Amino acid sequence: LGSVVLLWLFILLLFFFIRVRRPKNFPPGPRPLPILGNLLQLDPVNPLKDLEGRRYGNVFSLYIGSRPAVVLNGLEVVREALVTRAAEYAGRPTHMMVSHLFKGKGIVMANYGSSWRDHRRFALTTLRNFGLGKRSMEERILEEVSHICTELESSSGGSMDPQHLFHLAASNIICSLIFGERFEYDDQVILTLIQRLEEFTKEALGPWAMLYEIIPVLRPLPLPFRNVFHKFDKMKEHIKKVVTKHKHSRVAGEPRDLLDCYLDQIDKTADGGSTFNDAQMVSLLLDLFIAGTDTTSNTLRSAMLYLMTNQHVQDRCHREIAEVLEGRADASFEDRHAMPYVQATIHEAQRMSDTVPLSVFHTTCSNTQINSYQLPQGTVVIPNLSSVLHEEGQWKFPHEFNPENFLNEVGEFVKPEAFLPFSAGSRVCLGEGLARMELFLVLVTLLRRYRFVWPEDGGVPDFSLIFGGTQSPKPYRLGVRLRTYAGHFYIKLFLKASK
Ligand code: HEM
16 A cells, blocks of 8 residues: 555656646736646635636636636627637537546537537427427426415415525426426425435535546546546436336327437437437436526526515516516516516526526637637637626626616617627527526516515625536525415416416
8 A cells, every 4th residue: 555655646746846838829827836727726715706817818827737728708708719719619628527427428518529419409409399299398387487386375475495496496397398297396306316416516516526627647546526426327327217217108209308309319310320329318318407407596596686685676577567467377488578677687687696607618629719819729718707797898787786787778678798698609508598488487477476575584685696616696585475466366367277
């Protein structure tokens, strides 16, 4: 054992004497430590504040271990990289822990190539209703909204922590689309999957995972970062069980959900040369489940926080909603065109919620440039979406919650170019359409029926965000009040209609 330890120490020392070399004409940045790079110099609680580029400009470099990465700040450079030079910046890292977990399969971590393209196209067309069986995306979302309403009914007049409810609701909407079923809010199957996802995310962002990222020589060792792989395998096992159940109950050519559509696709392309297969399917399902849960539920929680603490905004939304939906049981996504103020409020809540601040990391697919700098192929690129969402000069009120950011002089809804919470270009969020529909239908239905108030014993509202890959607001309690007799009437009508 002693000689093994000595050998490792020797290797580590050797690495310490290797100087980190910056490629020629590479963007400037803080001096990296040998082996460790710059990661340990970042604030672990809020790394975003160190990535603002005040010191090095809107394009600067930092080292993840001994590998260089480039941070892009502000609309101009983010757009140049992701939109103008989309194909050159559309890769994903292949050397990080998350790359090793997904092994390049599925969509989110798949490299730019035919498998990614086939799966992205398949998922987009399937979600846009070309194969979700009898029930559209909108109907499935409205069904979940009715369950949220029922749940909130029991807190009416009091307060509740909305974290669990919104998380389960977002996860149910994705489950309904991909697995054809939603789960009761106390169902053990879904609670276990969510718990696994939470544990996995926590470990994947923990100190051992960081060590895995920055010291590649440690990777083969049986250190605690193996837990992340173990947890990931457990989630995959869970998905595989659902797949097996589906295979037994499906009728080919009559899809009930995205999983059935995928199985049909495998049948259609069984004669070889296709990128569709069982392993890809499991990764795709896991991708959609992971990407579609935290993101939407954190945004909803932020939106509620801002609405509760801005009663005048909430009341104006309520008036607009009541007017447009008068006499009808449900809202529809089409109604957004008649609700400029509500649209502005939801977009503003999304801007302030800043849910995926550093996007998903990209890599350069060929040697390329940005401003006057050269980036070699394979450079990790970090688009700082947060910097764009709060960029001075792009917004009337960059640092405060104000729906006026999305309204013109005559009160029409306008979307500034710097509204990039879903990123941009060829890797733009695949779930953007779904997420926008969810946010609209959930918030419009809830604001129509309830007034949300900051509870008297809620302390001082805290708008700071917790960073953990995605950002989320700190836990808070949501005060729920049913609006007027008309509110009662509509809720009954609504719950009856959705049975
Ligand atoms: C990718 C944001 C909801 C599925 C992304 C990216 C961002 C993002 C910033 C990275 C884009 C890039 O690499 O440049 C959000 C936000 C959401 C949301 C803010 C909610 C408010 C969803 C939902 C789904 C989803 C509901 C499920 C269908 C995906 C997938 C990708 C992705 C599959 C990878 C796309 C690719 O690599 O080609 N999302 N997302 N997202 N998102 Fe979302």
